[in-house]
Amino acid sequence: MINIESLTRHYQMGPTTVKAIDGIDLSVGQGEFVSIIGPSGSGKTTLMNIIGCLDSPTAGQYSLAGEEVAGLSRNHLAEIRNQYIGFVFQSFNLLPRVTAVENVELPLIYAGIPARERRKRALEILKKVELDGREFHIPNPNKSEPKRSKRKSITIDSADKAIGRISF
Numbered sequence: 001m002i003n004i005e006s007l008t009r010h011y012q013m014g015p016t017t018v019k020a021i022d023g024i025d026l027s028v029g030q031g032e033f034v035s036i037i038g039p040s041g042s043g044k045t046t047l048m049n050i051i052g053c054l055d056s057p058t059a060g061q062y063s064l065a066g067e068e069v070a071g072l073s074r075n076h077l078a079e080i081r082n083q084y085i086g087f088v089f090q091s092f093n094l095l096p097r098v099t100a101v102e103n104v105e106l107p108l109i110y111a112g113i114p115a116r117e118r119r120k121r122a123l124e125i126l127k128k129v130e131l132d133g134r135e136f137h138i139p140n141p142n143k144s145e146p147k148r149s150k151r152k153s154i155t156i157d158s159a160d161k162a163i164g165r166i167s168f
């Protein structure tokens with residue numbers, strides 16, 4: 001599913017070249033789970049941005065689902081992100097002005113799922129993570145609700161998976 005060979009990403013900071021990624025190889029098969037860990041500044045975010053088609057490598061090859069990513073148009077990259085890639089962020093990135101069910105529906109909107117089907121799937125997913133009864137709750141960014149916010153984040157990821165995306 002993911003194949004990376006001799007991948008590098010270098011940035012120029014004035015006269016200094018920063019080697020954020022310097023020649024890595026990685027292969028992840030369909031259905032595999034991978035954790036990318038390392039100290040601050042080790043290139044984790046840079047690698048995730050490249051895998052997520054948000055940035056391009058300086059050199060090396062990256063193919064996703066058998067398709068070489070380099071040189072693809074912005075529109076094609078957006079299609080790839082919509083069909084194959086889901087992001088789980090460290091912070092929950094919930095939209096604070098919409099309900100839990102509307103937050104879960106977002107990836108389904110981008111996937112072009114009709115409104116009735118979208119609502120049905122979102123409600124099913126909320127029930128799976130024991131948030132039924134809280135469907136119309138609006139997240140409060142000033143109030144700490146780590147368990148519920150974490151479940152909502154997982155729920156959004158579940159919505160991504162429900163439409164066939166892989167999550168990193």
